[in-house]
Amino acid sequence: MSNYPWLTTIGVLPLVGALVIALLPKAAAASARVIALVVSVVTLALGIAAATQFKTGGTGQQFQLTETHTWIKQIGASYALGVDGISLALILMSLVLVPVSILAAWRDVDGESETRQKSYYALLLxxxxFMVGVFAATDVFLFYVFFEAMLIPIYFLIGQFGGPRRQYAAVKFLIYSLAGGLVMLVAVIGLFQVGPGGEHGFLVSRLTGLDIPLDTQKWLFLGFFIAFAVKAPMVPVHTWLPDAATESKPAVAVLLVGVLDKIGTYGMIRFCLQLFPEASKWATPVVITLALISIIYGALVAIGQTDMMRLIAYTSVSHFGFIVLGIFAMTSTAHVGANLYMINHGFTTGALFLFAGFLVARGRSKNIPDYGGWQRVTPVLAGVFLVAGLSGLALPGLNSFVSEFLVMAGTYPKYKLAAAIAALAVILAAIYILLMYKHLMTGPKPEGEKYAAIADLDVREKVVAGVLIVFLVGLGVYPKPALDMLKPAVTQTLQHVGVTDPAPTNGAAVDGSAK
Structure with missing residues (x-):
């Protein structure tokens, strides 16, 4: 079934599910969540089936499972899809998080109108x-269309279903994203002018390796990079994230921070480095500086937060700094670590947001000082929250440790000071995670009748927690399958940039592979 349109099928199925939900009669609105869950699970199964067709060792071509059809012939835009190890891993991560998020969101819109119940689950599908499309697009124009289109469902998910300041958060998110997208559109037009033109002129494969003057490369690089920095989010264009994540439903925050923000770092790899290699080298000192600022600033601000959702959002600013540092360190070890970090961050942050959401649903407050002693009230929730927190601070044996270690180990040979500064965040992460857990969970059991009526995790919530814990532990103990999938794509990307690893001082190979 090598010619089967796997990626189109995976992308279209959720859209069909959303249409079915939209057409449900009001009397059947409660079925929307069941349909959404079933469709998301089937989509995940198709994603796994597609992954079995993917050759981990490579085929000599950059992309596999490819589909290419003429779309807008006049400008050379194509409906072109394909995946390498990086994009396939991100798609699989997304497809796992969607059903987990829907299951966690089972009670999110209970008691609301039938129309709102249908809208919520249809928008998630x-x-x-759009998430599948943006990671699978191998045509720059098609990527831009998906990049902008996904703003629509997220805007409504935040603005219609979020917290008290949801409209402010949704509009701020939209303005930042549209501004970044507008800058990228200018760069896309510029790329069209210097590209080969003709049919399929926007294909990544045809735009790679072009002889573009350095000054032109710099402007085009900046156009794409600014849009991706906003999405990533990097300091100083990060301020939309804490508001959007705090006001979103926890399930929406998972997809926003755990998946959509990866488009920024993925775009840096796929487009900034691959299409504008010389400009990427030119910008590296500034980008690494911004990454370090994001790492330290995000961690320091997280320490001072009293809103648990806002705290988790700021930890992501710090973690994305690590990812960008690994990308622009431009060594194979750091690059593999950065790509693995994107996957691990999705599961870790997803777990933190959802477990915090379970706690808020019981305590009716996001304010950390309103809690204390909850490990005596909800011991199972406290346990899984601790595991997620320890993953967030990169404890050895859990998933984030592997990726964080690879980023710093790969950065050190070329940028020793940068690696040393980034290492400070390990200490800061321990502070903000352990302080949060201490204030939330430890201490004497809270007194009062309302606490006696609070139940621990139910079966549905335990399934959500169990799935996430499997990935937090599994990718920490045995990351080899993920590394094997990522490494060939990383090698090919660095070849496009024209960089090689520094010669190891001890004579040992440094390639990011697991021994």
Missing amino acids: VLTT
Whole structure:
């Protein structure tokens, strides 16, 4: 079935599911969540089936499972999809998080109107389609269309279903994203002018290796990089994230921070480095500086937060700094670590947001000082929250440790000071995670009748927690399958940039592979 359109099928199925939900009669609105869950699970199964067709060792071509059809012939835009190890890993991560998030969101819109119940779950499925599309697009123009289109479902998921300041958060998110997208559109037009033109002129494969003057490369690089820095989010264009994540439903925050923000770092790899290699080298000192600022600033601000959702959002600013540092260190070890970090961050942050959401649903407050002693009230929730927190601070044996270690180990040979500064965040992460857990969970059991009526995790919530814990532990103990999938794509990307690893001082190979 090598010619089967796997990626189109995976992308279209959630859209069909959303349409079915939209057409449900009001009397059947409660079925929307069941349909959404079933569709998301089937989509995940298709994603796994597609992954079995993917050759981990490579085929000599950059992309596999490819589909290419003429779309807008006049400008050379194509409907072109394909995946390498990086994009396939991100798609699989997304497809796992969607059903987990829907299951966690089972009670999110209970008691609301039938229309709102249908809209909520339909929008989650529409968002799934756009997430698959943006990671699978191998045509720059098609990527831009998906990049902008996904703003629509997220805007409504935040603005209609979020917290008290949801409209402010949604509009701020939209303004930042549209501004970044507008800058990128200018760069896309510029790329069209210097590209080969003709049919399929926007294909990544045809735009790679072009002889573009350095000054032109710099401007085009900046156009793409600014849009991706906003999405990533990097300091100083990060301020939309804490508001959007705090005001979103926890399930929406998972997809926003755990998946959509990866488009920024993925775009840096796929487009900034591959299409504008010389400009990427030119910008590296500034980008690494911004990454270090993001790492330290995000961690320091997280320490001072009293809103647990806002705290988790700021930890992501710090973690994305690590990812960008690994990308622009431009060594194979750091690059593999950065790509693995994107996957691990999705599961770790997803777990933190969802477990915090379970706690808020019981305590009716996001304010950390309103808690204390909850490990005596909800011991199972306290246990899984601790595991997620320890993953967030990169404890050895859990998933984030592997990626964080690879980023710092790969950065050190070329940028020793940068690696040393980044290492400070390990200490800061321990402070903000352990302080949060201490204030939330430890201490004497809270007194009062309302606490006696609070139940620990139910079966549905335990399934959500169990799935996430499997990935937090599994990718920490045995990351080899993920590394094997990522490494060939990383090698090919660095070849496009024209960089090689520094010669090891001890004579040992440094390639990011697991021994």
